[in-house]
Structure formats: C-alpha cells, structure tokens
Amino acid sequence: PPFDKYWYESVENGRRKQMATDKKAGKVNPTYKPHAQTNGSVLPAMVKAYGGPFWFAGLLQLAISGLQFASPYLMQELMGNIAMDGPFWIGMLITFALFFNSLLIALFNGQYFRKTFIVGFRIRTGLISAIYRKALRISSFAKKDTTVGEIVNLMAVDAQRFFELTSYLHVLWSAPIIIAVCIFLLYEILGVAVFAGLAVMVIMIPLTGFIASKLRDLQVAQMKIKDDRVKRMNEILSGMKVLKLYAWEPSFQQDVVETRGTEIGILKSMAYYGAATFFVWSMAPFLVTLA
Structure with a gap:
C-alpha cells in the first residue's frame, strides 16, 4: 500500500x-537502531500517500467559499434591477446565474x-x-507493555479519529478567509456598526476557548480510562478459567x-460542555443583532 511505502521511507x-x-x-561505532527505537513520522507519510485528492478537495473548498459570496451580490443586483425597473433579460440572466451558482455549490x-471521505477511508485503512502488521511482528519483550485490547483500541478508535478529521481540516485555513471577507462585506453595507457585532463575537472567543480546553482535557482522560477498561476486560477474558476456579467474578x-x-461521568461532563458550546453559539446571532 502507498502508506506503507512512505512510512518505511x-x-x-x-x-x-x-x-x-x-x-x-x-x-x-554508531549503531543502526531497530524499527522500535526509531521515530518515524506518520504525517509526512500520509501527505505523500494521499495528499493529491486531499489538496484537490482544498481547491473545491476554495471554490465553494467564492460561490457562497457570489450569491448575495447576485441577489443584490437582482433586487436593484427590479427596483430600477431594468431590462427583463438582465433580470432573467441574473436569475439563471443564481440558479447555476446554487447548482455549482x-x-x-x-x-x-x-x-475527503475517500482520503479518510484510505488513511484509516492504511493505519489499521x-x-x-506491527502487532504480528511485535517482540515478546514489547508484549509485556502492550495488550490485545490496546491494539484493538488503536485500530477501532484512534484510526477512526483520522477519518473523522479529514473532512474538517480545510476549515483551518478557509474559516479565517471567510470571516475576513464577511467582515469586509458587512463593513461595506453597515459601516462602523459592524464592529459592535464583531466585539460580541470576540468576547465569546475566550469563553468558547475555555470550554474547548475543558473538552480536550476530558477527551484525553476519557481515552485513558477507555484504554484501561479495555485492558481490564482483555485480562478478564483471557483468564476466565482462573476467575471461575477461585470465584473472583464479583470483585473483577x-x-x-x-x-x-x-468513564460515563466523563462522558456526561463532555455532554454538558458540548451543550454549553451549542447554547453560546446559538445565542450569538441574537446578541450580534442586538449589538
């Protein structure tokens, strides 16, 4: 597979x-260290193996952003044509432009x-x-610190995270551009009044940043607890005969x-913080309008 090739490189x-x-x-006499003691980087291998379709998706995201900003301008031109009783054919042309703009979006x-889904699937498959392959070749010494449950958790959970991430990575660069263009366009229409709404959004950033940091800490804690739970379950299943023999089932x-x-307590806390984030950003349009 392409990922393996670039990973070994x-x-x-x-x-x-x-x-x-x-x-x-x-x-x-510098020693040639074995694979387990050499740090390879997963990110360059993924970029080289699957970067082509991913960057093409970035171009699509750029085109989508431009087309989304074209719709308000076309609508403004259409309303101006209707208000000024302009030529009928110009109104029809703008209408068709709006239709094709929405179709292209x-x-x-x-x-x-x-x-992005194809890239995500390929990344997940390559990682799994x-x-x-590494689990099949792991040394007996390394097996003391690694359980089957941890390996399964890596394949089932951590690899899935990469798949979920690919669809939103382009937001990291497209969101600042969209925000800047939106502020400029609103300034052209509303003037200095746009900065009142912008101030409300800026005030919300520290609050949402605090919630995001808490969610990140809780997610890290949840993953650790989950790894520990999977490890314990694997030990119980592998030693079921001993548990039955000594009647240790209740304690385990x-x-x-x-x-x-x-783990459930952590998940509940994450749900509360997620609800708080949803509430804050649901109130944002109302507060911006009020400002």
Missing part, C-alpha cells in the same frame, strides 16, 4: 538522521465530501493495516463497573 530517514547525530557526537460540496466485575462509571 520515514523510518529509514529517521535512522539515517540518528546515525548522523551519533557520528557528530563522536561515537566511534451543491455539486462542489458533494465532490468535496466525496474526496500498519498497526495490524465491580472493578470494571467502577471504571465504566468513571
């Missing part, structure tokens, strides 16, 4: 850099999500394949239930 580059560093440090949106069950209870 990244590992080899890491080994060569490590050997060059050892030589500069004055080591007489729908088509580009569909292609954008299609491309790499994790599975209580242990798992307590761990799950802690």
